[in-house]
Amino acid sequence: MKLSGRIKDQHFQFSSVTEVLAKASEEKSGDLMSKVAAGSSLERVAAKWILSELTLKDIYEHPVIPYEKDEVTRVIYDQVNEHIYKEISHWTVGYLREYILEHSTSSSALKRISRGLTSEMIAAVAKIMSSIDLVMASQKIRYQAHCNTTIGEPGRLAFRCQPNHPTDQTEGILASLKEGLSYGSGDAVIGINPNNDSVESVSRLLTISHEFIQKWGIPTQNCVLAHITTQLQALKKGAPVALMFQSLAGTEKANRDFGVSKELLDEASYYMMKMGTSAGPNVMYFETGQGSEVSLNADHGVDMQTLESRTYGYARLWNPFMVNNVSGFIGPETLYNGRQMIRADLEDLFMGKMNGLPMGIAPTYTNHMESDQNDQEIAGMLTALAGANFYMGVPGGDDVMLSYQDTSFHDDASLREMLGFRPLREFEVWLEKMGIMENGRLTPRAGDLSIFN
Amino acid sequence: MNIEQIVREVVEQINKKKNELQSNLREEPQNEVDVEYSRAKVVGVKEPIDSDTIAQAQKITPARIGIGRAGTRMRTKSYLDFLLDHAAAQDAVKKEVSEQFLEKLDIPILKTNAESLSQYLMDLDSGRMLCDESASWLQKNSAKGKQVQIIVSDGLSTTGIEENVHDLLASLEQGLKLKNISMEKPIFIKRSRVWVQDHVASIVNCDLVISLIGERPGLATSKSVSAYFIYKPTKDSVESDRTVISNIHEGGIQPLEAGAYLSDIIDDMLSKKASGVKYAQAKN
Numbered sequence: 065m066k067l068s069g070r071i072k073d074q075h076f077q078f079s080s081v082t083e084v085l086a087k088a089s090e091e092k093s094g095d096l097m098s099k100v101a102a103g104s105s106l107e108r109v110a111a112k113w114i115l116s117e118l119t120l121k122d123i124y125e126h127p128v129i130p131y132e133k134d135e136v137t138r139v140i141y142d143q144v145n146e147h148i149y150k151e152i153s154h155w156t157v158g159y160l161r162e163y164i165l166e167h168s169t170s171s172s173a174l175k176r177i178s179r180g181l182t183s184e185m186i187a188a189v190a191k192i193m194s195s196i197d198l199v200m201a202s203q204k205i206r207y208q209a210h211c212n213t214t215i216g217e218p219g220r221l222a223f224r225c226q227p228n229h230p231t232d233q234t235e236g237i238l239a240s241l242k243e244g245l246s247y248g249s250g251d252a253v254i255g256i257n258p259n260n261d262s263v264e265s266v267s268r269l270l271t272i273s274h275e276f277i278q279k280w281g282i283p284t285q286n287c288v289l290a291h292i293t294t295q296l297q298a299l300k301k302g303a304p305v306a307l308m309f310q311s312l313a314g315t316e317k318a319n320r321d322f323g324v325s326k327e328l329l330d331e332a333s334y335y336m337m338k339m340g341t342s343a344g345p346n347v348m349y350f351e352t353g354q355g356s357e358v359s360l361n362a363d364h365g366v367d368m369q370t371l372e373s374r375t376y377g378y379a380r381l382w383n384p385f386m387v388n389n390v391s392g393f394i395g396p397e398t399l400y401n402g403r404q405m406i407r408a409d410l411e412d413l414f415m416g417k418m419n420g421l422p423m424g425i426a427p428t429y430t431n432h433m434e435s436d437q438n439d440q441e442i443a444g445m446l447t448a449l450a451g452a453n454f455y456m457g458v459p460g461g462d463d464v465m466l467s468y469q470d471t472s473f474h475d476d477a478s479l480r481e482m483l484g485f486r487p488l489r490e491f492e493v494w495l496e497k498m499g500i501m502e503n504g505r506l507t508p509r510a511g512d513l514s515i516f517n
Numbered sequence: 518m519n520i521e522q523i524v525r526e527v528v529e530q531i532n533k534k535k536n537e538l539q540s541n542l543r544e545e546p547q548n549e550v551d552v553e554y555s556r557a558k559v560v561g562v563k564e565p566i567d568s569d570t571i572a573q574a575q576k577i578t579p580a581r582i583g584i585g586r587a588g589t590r591m592r593t594k595s596y597l598d599f600l601l602d603h604a605a606a607q608d609a610v611k612k613e614v615s616e617q618f619l620e621k622l623d624i625p626i627l628k629t630n631a632e633s634l635s636q637y638l639m640d641l642d643s644g645r646m647l648c649d650e651s652a653s654w655l656q657k658n659s660a661k662g663k664q665v666q667i668i669v670s671d672g673l674s675t676t677g678i679e680e681n682v683h684d685l686l687a688s689l690e691q692g693l694k695l696k697n698i699s700m701e702k703p704i705f706i707k708r709s710r711v712w713v714q715d716h717v718a719s720i721v722n723c724d725l726v727i728s729l730i731g732e733r734p735g736l737a738t739s740k741s742v743s744a745y746f747i748y749k750p751t752k753d754s755v756e757s758d759r760t761v762i763s764n765i766h767e768g769g770i771q772p773l774e775a776g777a778y779l780s781d782i783i784d785d786m787l788s789k790k791a792s793g794v795k796y797a798q799a800k801n
Contacts, residue, residue, distance in 0.1 A: 460581025
């Protein structure tokens with residue numbers, strides 16, 4: 065394994081695959097904070113060069129955290145198809161990049177080889193890809209999933225209606241929910257972030273969203289994004305759960321910080337199949353994002369992007385209905401500005417798809433980041449072009465409970481119109497019945513929540 | 518006329534117009550009434566089925582609903598409102614807690630290792646430990662062995678702290694006194710993050726720490742405070758060992774009412790000897 069070389073008369077020596085991966089990453093503040101980033105632009109390019117010549121076997125044999133020490137590593141390695149891996153283990157990362165981009169590589173060929181890759185290999189190839197590389201590759205891969213609606217069909221784009229309220233007030237939540245539905249948002253899920261994480265309160269929100277869906281005959285699923293242990297208790301007590309949520313990270317230590325483990329996720333999946341309200345078979349909803357590990361001091365000296373790819377490899381085990389990337393939610397210590405956020409979104413969409421997931425993107429920013437609405441909209445358009453399955457839908461783009469900005473109901477409708485995408489099949493029929501949409505366009509009635517009077 | 522001449526004349530013309538424009542601009546404020554931007558909520562939906570329903574809905578949530586659309590995009594006024602609120606939120610992050618406020622609060626002021634706002638924002642660890650000077654001050658001046666330590670942190674919203682902490686702290690102390698729960702004197706820690714509570718607990722040797730911390734500003738409010746609880750933190754404490762109650766501000770959980778609510782939770786945590794996920798499980 066070659067870990068050193070000369071560029072422009074300078075000698076670069078790296079000590080491990082982990083170091084090469086980190087230094088080959090595009091510049092991000094989180095990697096600077098954890099002191100794993102390249103020290104100069106030239107060192108970054110040197111790392112990309114060395115990385116492009118590593119073989120997949122080199123990466124396979126040097127996981128960034130050892131198999132014995134980390135549950136995430138174990139889950140990823142246990143899912144790798146050995147037959148496929150052996151076929152391609154001699155490939156270099158540079159060759160893998162070209163293979164992914166070649167016209168002759170079909171979507172199904174890509175899906176097949178991805179089963180022989182570890183998440184670190186997927187992170188590695190993304191580090192030597194530019195924005196258009198990432199978009200071209202992402203367009204080739206699309207995964208479908210089914211809960212009550214089918215997500216991920218070609219030509220369709222779904223949205224989570226996110227009707228949060230700062231104190232979980234029923235009427236306030238329902239008002240935002242009606243607003244979102246009237247813009248055609250809500251086919252991915254009606255998902256409420258609770259302020260109060262108690263079982264009683266979470267059960268109440270599950271019940272009101274479920275009853276609203278029943279009353280209006282809406283083809284979708286409900287979800288309350290409390291901690292998984294709270295949702296599980298609500299479910300066991302008979303609360304109506306269609307989709308179960310949890311945030312995940314790319315190391316066992318960070319997941320422990322989040323209060324999750326494989327055992328707990330297995331239990332949640334089991335009870336969802338046993339007691340959940342939805343058709344399935346995909347009944348889990350995960351959220352991820354670059355930087356959670358480093359902000360919890362649980363990164364083991366691994367860069368944010370590689371850990372994000374590992375999160376996807378871990379998430380894949382539970383066949384989720386949706387995986388939402390919220391890079392940009394944490395703040396400037398992980399992604400400093402709009403440029404870093406846009407890059408992360410493109411990397412994450414590609415890596416999620418290569419890891420076999422039905423991916424969506426939440427191009428988000430917080431108010432202490434050097435970023436604004438223009439950056440968010442650019443990230444939204446680029447990732448929609450790259451074939452994201454879904455986005456969030458927040459009233460006016462301003463989440464009044466979580467205090468951050470995300471795609472608005474207006475942005476959702478715009479992304480569909482500008483790219484000619486339709487809502488999910490079952491939901492589009494419902495929108496037409498309600499008079500909100502006709503032939504894929506919003507009608508004059510759209511945007512009026514009083515249609516639910 | 519040669520080219521040079523043409524260019525010179527055009528430039529002169531432009532400069533003349535510019536000067537006229539600037540003198541107009543200078544005069545304008547004197548002639549026109551200075552109009553204040555209106556942030557009032559209005560029903561922006563064109564020809565709704567029932568405008569009253571929308572107006573009513575706008576009252577029960579701070580969310581941007583009933584704002585209508587131009588095609589699929591926001592109407593001009595809603596877009597400007599959004600830009601205005603984003604600008605205000607960005608400015609709120611950059612503001613430091615005022616000396617006047619700290620004087621009035623009248624509790625010890627401690628510091629972390631974060632020496633500047635930019636260090637605080639970009640390096641999480643810098644805000645997670647008291648600086649040596651503050652740590653030894655606390656070591657010398659704390660009573661030790663009390664049940665509860667209250668920490669006030671500026672966090673990411675000094676506005677949130679300045680607007681809410683007087684009422685919130687008074688009502689919380691009152692609530693704890695009524696329950697006969699013993700307390701260290703509350704402390705203010707400048708440029709601190711939630712995890713500084715673990716360092717403080719290791720010094721004052723209390724059972725439970727509650728941090729009242731300014732939340733990162735949102736667009737709807739830049740005045741929100743969160744309360745983070747941890748029961749007997751150790752070096753191995755993790756994020757899910759903490760319980761959080763967020764959105765304490767005038768448009769969420771009222772600061773005067775929050776004290777009773779938070780002290781009920783503290784009382785319950787002390788009796789169940791747990792916080793975070795363990796506490797949530799112990800409750801059921």
